[in-house]
Amino acid sequence: MLLSKIWLIPKIIVILLVSATSPWFLPQPILYKAIILITTLTLLLYVNFKKSIIKVIFFVFYIALIFAQVFSTDIKNTYNFSDHRKYLHQNRLDQYPPSLARVGNIIENHLDSPIIYQTQQNFFESLDLVNYFKNFFPIVYIFPFIFGLYKFLKHPNGLLTITTIFSVLLLSVVGIHGSYGPIIIFPIIAIIISHYPFEK
Amino acid sequence: MKNKLFLLVILLFSFFVYTYKLDQVPSSVYVDEAVTGYNAYSVLKTGKDENGKLYPIYFRYFNAYSPGLYTYSIIPLIKLFGLNSFSVRLLSALSGTFSVFIFYLLIKIFIKSKSKAQIATLFYAILPWTFFNSRLGYEVMYAATIFNTGVYLLYKKFPNISNLGLFLISLSTYASHNQRYLAPLFIIGYFLIIKKPQIKTLLILFVSQIPNLILVFTPAFWVKNNVFSLKFILLQFITYISPKTLFFELPDIDQQHLVPKISIFYWWMIIPLLIAFKKISPGNSKKYQLLIFWTIISLIPASLTGEFISIQRALPFLFPVGIIISLGLVQINKIFLLIAFPYSLFLLFRSYFFFLPNEQYLAWNYGYQQVSDFSLGHKQETILVDNSRNIRNYILPLFYQKYDPASYQKSLGNFISSNYYRVPPQLGEYHYNNLTFAPIKWNEIKNYDYIVSDGLSVSPNQAEEHGLILIKKIETKNNQTSQEIYKVVKSNQ
Numbered sequence: 001m002l003l004s005k006i007w008l009i010p011k012i013i014v015i016l017l018v019s020a021t022s023p024w025f026l027p028q029p030i031l032y033k034a035i036i037l038i039t040t041l042t043l044l045l046y047v048n049f050k051k052s053i054i055k056v057i058f059f060v061f062y063i064a065l066i067f068a069q070v071f072s073t074d075i076k077n078t079y080n081f082s083d084h085r086k087y088l089h090q091n092r093l094d095q096y097p098p099s100l101a102r103v104g105n106i107i108e109n110h111l112d113s114p115i116i117y118q119t120q121q122n123f124f125e126s127l128d129l130v131n132y133f134k135n136f137f138p139i140v141y142i143f144p145f146i147f148g149l150y151k152f153l154k155h156p157n158g159l160l161t162i163t164t165i166f167s168v169l170l171l172s173v174v175g176i177h178g179s180y181g182p183i184i185i186f187p188i189i190a191i192i193i194s195h196y197p198f199e200k
Numbered sequence: 201m202k203n204k205l206f207l208l209v210i211l212l213f214s215f216f217v218y219t220y221k222l223d224q225v226p227s228s229v230y231v232d233e234a235v236t237g238y239n240a241y242s243v244l245k246t247g248k249d250e251n252g253k254l255y256p257i258y259f260r261y262f263n264a265y266s267p268g269l270y271t272y273s274i275i276p277l278i279k280l281f282g283l284n285s286f287s288v289r290l291l292s293a294l295s296g297t298f299s300v301f302i303f304y305l306l307i308k309i310f311i312k313s314k315s316k317a318q319i320a321t322l323f324y325a326i327l328p329w330t331f332f333n334s335r336l337g338y339e340v341m342y343a344a345t346i347f348n349t350g351v352y353l354l355y356k357k358f359p360n361i362s363n364l365g366l367f368l369i370s371l372s373t374y375a376s377h378n379q380r381y382l383a384p385l386f387i388i389g390y391f392l393i394i395k396k397p398q399i400k401t402l403l404i405l406f407v408s409q410i411p412n413l414i415l416v417f418t419p420a421f422w423v424k425n426n427v428f429s430l431k432f433i434l435l436q437f438i439t440y441i442s443p444k445t446l447f448f449e450l451p452d453i454d455q456q457h458l459v460p461k462i463s464i465f466y467w468w469m470i471i472p473l474l475i476a477f478k479k480i481s482p483g484n485s486k487k488y489q490l491l492i493f494w495t496i497i498s499l500i501p502a503s504l505t506g507e508f509i510s511i512q513r514a515l516p517f518l519f520p521v522g523i524i525i526s527l528g529l530v531q532i533n534k535i536f537l538l539i540a541f542p543y544s545l546f547l548l549f550r551s552y553f554f555f556l557p558n559e560q561y562l563a564w565n566y567g568y569q570q571v572s573d574f575s576l577g578h579k580q581e582t583i584l585v586d587n588s589r590n591i592r593n594y595i596l597p598l599f600y601q602k603y604d605p606a607s608y609q610k611s612l613g614n615f616i617s618s619n620y621y622r623v624p625p626q627l628g629e630y631h632y633n634n635l636t637f638a639p640i641k642w643n644e645i646k647n648y649d650y651i652v653s654d655g656l657s658v659s660p661n662q663a664e665e666h667g668l669i670l671i672k673k674i675e676t677k678n679n680q681t682s683q684e685i686y687k688v689v690k691s692n693q
């Protein structure tokens with residue numbers, strides 16, 4: 001227990017360092033900064049100590065973060081397709097021979113409709129490492145991130161796994177192009193960088 | 201017996217899908233295919249490449265040097281089937297089919313169950329990137345297959361050293377730039393992680409590298425070696441490993457590398473990849489250590505070379521990642537896989553046979569067959585083909601016309617062949633027969649009888665101002681213009 005507490009100090013320092021050096025975190029409004037930081041720290045405390053009370057506090061701030069994510073994202077814009085995409089869609093429909101036109105309609109307008117494709121795009125954009133390490137975090141953090149991610153996948157923590165899945169699913173629906181970007185992912189990346197590389 | 205039969209079915213199926221409509225889809229010949237095919241044809245007819253160099257080790261293709269093993273290897277196919285898209289692409293299809301077999305042998309080392317290994321192999325055979333590269337008329341799949349066969353032989357003799365395996369890895373450096381970077385890294389890593397080499401092994405490697413060593417002090421050896429910052433290299437690296445790149449959308453700047461609505465792997469394969477992470481660990485065994493090492497270094501050539509993301513340079517990454525995904529795939533419920541297979545096959549065929557020919561025709565240099573035919577039909581007249589947006593297009597009519605290589609070599613003179621490896625190639629203007637390939641210079645167009653534009657280089661106003669009459673539009677199946685042919689009205693006419 002004492003050892004865990006001692007190990008917590010460098011982890012908190014890393015979280016503060018990641019936050020202070022993130023070109024993504026710094027320009028956020030002060031309220032958002034506070035919510036993000038408290039969510040991150042409570043998540044760190046939970047994965048270290050697994051206390052119910054910490055989990056409750058985490059959920060309170062995580063829900064606030066969900067609201068922040070949803071209200072800072074223009075969902076309508078996410079599903080407002082460009083003329084080029086509409087043209088491509090129509091062009092692809094036209095490529096089905098007349099005998100398969102009905103099948104083509106079912107596939108292109110229902111099973112693999114532009115909305116489903118956009119949701120897939122949102123999903124993979126929410127996992128796009130290039131976006132995160134080119135725009136949101138200094139590139140040097142990629143090393144502890146990959147190392148930490150590997151350890152996380154080997155020994156997943158339940159709460160962090162649920163948080164990750166829910167955050168990615170949420171971003172898959174609302175898209176990542178909000179005023180403040182996919183802020184809901186920040187605590188997850190920060191924990192992977194700060195906590196897991198120190199784990200055995 | 202049943203297992204062997206199923207494997208045979210998988211191989212026959214792979215060969216069928218890699219060769220199905222091979223001469224028709226992609227619908228035209230890409231410049232890299234044309235340059236490979238024409239140079240093989242040139243060597244077949246004269247023993248020299250298009251520039252007149254006798255049996256070169258590296259070929260001068262456009263503004264770079266390329267290892268020549270693929271070019272030499274397709275000579276028998278060109279002899280057999282003639283110079284056409286089928287003969288140029290067939291070796292890749294055969295390599296792809298053989299790579300499926302090698303994949304099976306290799307995955308069997310990690311997955312003991314034969315039936316599970318076969319299921320994994322079946323999915324490898326229809327991976328979008330296996331499929332796409334197995335139908336290209338240039339070296340990437342061939343080189344990767346030689347390299348991967350070498351790796352398999354090393355795994356087979358594990359932890360001892362297979363000299364044949366190392367020889368094949370060394371040989372792959374003569375097939376593609378990727379392997380020239382990858383092979384030394386892999387071999388050094390193998391010696392450090394697995395086993396130190398004996399003198400005989402080092403001697404084999406040294407002897408097999410003599411042709412490369414002969415050229416090591418020439419610019420020909422050091423092409424595609426721009427120096428970039430560490431940040432740039434890291435960004436390149438994470439672009440290749442990003443789930444968005446692997447499973448959803450390629451960030452490649454070259455449209456020819458893209459297949460609409462599909463990426464390297466199917467989108468759902470992110471699930472087996474995540475499952476596989478639970479299974480693999482460097483602590484498991486040295487075999488896994490080598491797999492992880494192989495996976496990481498296979499991206500180094502792509503990350504170190506090139507200013508832009510070129511997903512074909514990351515082809516060596518496909519095989520080890522394919523193995524890792526398979527380790528997760530075989531853990532998945534069989535019913536899921538039974539649905540996933542036809543679904544994936546549908547996605548592949550839809551993208552490749554429906555969307556690709558209709559959307560990527562310009563990237564695949566559509567229309568030059570018709571330009572070539574036009575020039576043959578107007579032998580007494582001069583034709584300027586605008587090359588301002590496609591400076592490598594001179595090779596396409598050479599390919600389509602099967603232009604006599606000896607005549608072309610003669611027209612170039614001796615300078616290039618006598619300074620072949622010392623003076624790096626520059627792209628510029630090209631002339632043969634009645635054709636000139638150069639950017640349009642308006643004050644010189646009266647020297648020509650016809651101008652071939654790519655549809656963008658001549659506006660209606662320019663045509664009117666300079667006395668050009670549009671006589672032919674070359675259009676794709678869905679009525680998109682790929683080229684326009686103008687007749688130049690001379691002032692005395």
